[in-house]
Each structure stands twice: as structure tokens, then as C-alpha cells.
Amino acid sequence: MAVTVAGAAISSRASDWRPLWLFLTLAVLGVLGDRVHARTGHMRLSAGLTIVGLAMALLGPAPVVTICFISRILDALISDGIRLRGRRLALVWNLGMYSGVLVGSLIIRAATGHPPHGGAGFALIVVAGVTVANVINFLLAAVWIRAHGGPSLLTQFRRSFLPALPWIAAPNFLAGALATLYLLAGPTSLLLALGLLGAFYALLAELLGSQRQREQLEERTLQLASLQVGVLVTMVRTMSLRDQFTARHSAAVARYAHAIAHADGCTEDELRTIHTAALLHDLGKFAFPDRILLAAEGLDEEDYKIVREHPVHGAQLVRRVQGLEEIADIILAHHERIDGLGYPFGIAGTEIPALARMISVADVYDVMTARDTYRDPVSMADAVDELRRVAGTQLDAHYVELFISVLEREQIGFAHTADDDFEAELALEERIRELARPRVAA
Secondary structure, three states, X not given: OHHHHHHHHHHOOHHHHOOHHHHHHHHHHHHHHHOOEEEEOOEEEEOHHHHXXXXXXXXXXXXXXXXXXXXXXXXXXXXXXXXXXXXXXXXXXXXXXXXXXXXXXXXXXXXXXXXXXOOHHHHHHHHHHHHHHHHHHHHHHHHHHHHXXXXXXXXXXXXXXXXXXXXHHHHHHHHHHHHHHHHHHOOOHHHHHHHHHHHHHHHHHHHHHHHHHHHHHHHHHHHHHHHHHHHHHHHHHXXXXXXXXXXXXXXXXXXXXXXXXXXXOOOHHHHHHHHHHHHHOOHHHHHOOHHHHOOOOOOOHHHHHHHOOHHHHHHHHHHOOOOOHHHHHHHHHOOOOOOOOOOOOOOOHHHXXXXXXXXXXXXXXXXXHOOOOOXXXXXXXXXXXXXXXXXXXXXXXXHHHHHHHHHHHHOOOOOOOXXXXXXXXXXXXXXXXXXXXXHHHO
């Protein structure tokens, strides 16, 4: 603040304050304009910004700094009371931030002289000078926030300054245009300035209000999705306690299906989708009675009727989570067959979603190679032979060969008897949030 006051005093000239009525008028407008404001993030945008820009163009550095001091001190007194409620140091720092206004005003005076002459070049110089003031103001504010435990300067620049840049630039250009209009049309142009300022900041407040409402809606939607996802995660982990094989089988299928999709050139969004769908593909088994879920021997026909319903039950559960409709469709179709003899609906060929066909290959392979309660595992070679045998009837032949090539090239596997592989694949919350966020934003 001392530097700002000293710089304004040293640079002050008598001509900077003339005409005096203009200084007084802009001082009043500056105070009133500062009360008309809106916020975008941590940035406070007020009609006073344009008035200050206008004063920087038409008056000298000292009058502009004086107008800023008057406006800021009155705003602090109105907001915090006479005692400022412990915010005296913050007020001093805020006043010192007007060193940016001082520097910008000196730039404008050096480039145009005083009194200035209008024109397009003059308007651009005003825009440049006010922009310099904005940048210095932001940097000093960011230093204060950082010193009080806030984020880094770079983070503040990305989160606060860049999003507010259009709303900062518009008043700068408006100030340049109004200053030029004043030099061409005289004092009556200030009436037009008031009308334009009122309209601009009314529109700004409306736009920022709409933006805040949209952001709040998106945040609440994501919070709801996270809550629903938490329920699904709890169910998967509960299934792990009830039937460890089924939960670890789902994690293994997720790893294999992801590898198939990656080899097939799927996008990042598709990779997240197939991984999540594979993790949840057997969620419908949660409703199985223990005599089926923990069966130590083969099932009878009545039991198989119940088993064939698990894709429907799983899809119904997942479809309740907003943003996971595509995953529900994949879960619903993961037991359909290429020849149309699968369940629950008997669809065939390309009617089956491609990602569901990939999961089917991974599912069959893991069932054959992992030990469960009533079947001994087979070797990778025997499992590959069986995959090729059912390719074109039960499974998609293209994805069978793609998976076999991945197995031979990368030697991927899954340790059903260890916790590490299971926990690595079950990092479900963040995967589903990543999946839901672009859909919510859309």
C-alpha cells in the first residue's frame, strides 16, 4: 500500500484531476458500481471495474488510485463494520493491490498523454493498460490466498483467472469504448455509459447465476451417483464374504475382458465401460439361495431356471444408477450366444453388444481355468482348445482368436487365491465415477 500511495503522489499532476467534476462523477459512480457485483469462482466482478477503467483512460494515476481507495474503504466499512472485525490487514493488502491500477494508468498516460485524444488506437491502449492492472491485481490477490494456506498460484490461475477471463476482458473493452465515446461526444455520453453498465452487469449476474445452478445440479447428480455406486460396491464386497469365488471370478473376467477390448482398439470410455460391466456382470447372483450359490455338486433344472435369471436381476440393479444404462445392457446380454441359444432373450450374432461378446469369452475362459467348488480347473492349452471349439456357435470367433493372441503374447492371468489381484480390479468407485462424469456433464 505504501508503494501505491507513494507512486500515486509522485506521479500526480494538477492536470490529472481536471475537470474536477469528472473526477467527482467517476468517484460516485465507482462507489455505486462496486455495489453491483457478481462472483465467478473466487473472482469478484463489479460494475466498478469498468468505471475504474474509464477513470484510468480519462484521468491520471493519482485520481484513479484515490477513487479505488474510496470505493474499497467504503465497501469494507459497509461489509465488516467500523472495526472491520479483524480484517484490517486484509484491507491494507487490498488497497496495496491497486498498484496494478497505478501501473496501468502510467502506461496509458505515457502512451497517450494528458488530456488524451480519442480513436481506435487510444481504445486499444486503454484495454492494454486495464489488462495490466487486472493481471497485477490477480497476482497480488493470489499471493495473499497462498500465504493463508490456499492453493498454488498456478492452480489459482487455472481455477479462478482463466474461467473468469471473458468476464474480465469484456469490461476492459467496454471501458476503452466508453472513454473514446466520451472524447468524441462529451459529458452526455456518461449517461449512455450508465445504461450500458447496468445492462451488462444485469446480464452478467443472470449468466453467472445460471452457471452456478448448472454446476450445483451436476455436483448433486454426481453425489447421488456416488451414493448409488457405494451401494453396488458394498454388494460386491458382501458377495465376496458370502461366496469368494464368484467375486474373484468377476474380477478375473474384468481383467481378461479389458485386455480383449484393448487389443481390439477400444476407446478409453469403452475400456472403462467393459471393465465395470465385467466387475458387475454376476451381481444378479446376489439373490441366489445358498443351495445354488454354494452348491458342491451339479444343479437340477429348477435351479438352472433360477441361474438363468441372474443377468436380468443384475441389469435391473445396475440400471438404477444414473449413467450406467449401457453397462446394464451389457450385463443383460453376457450369457447370450452367437447362435441364438443363449439366455435370457435368445438374441444372436451382432444383436449382442460387442462388449458383452468380449465378456462372454473372458467369462468362459475363467470358469474353465479357475478352481471352484465342483469343477477342477483345466490347463490354459485345454481352455484355448475349448474356446476354439465353441467359437462361432457359443462365442464370437473374432474375439476368441483375439483373446488367444493376447494370452500367448502377454501371458496374463489372475490369482484367485490371493487378495492383491482381487483388490486391484475392484477399485470400483473411482472407475464408475470416471464413467459417470462425462455422461453427467453432457
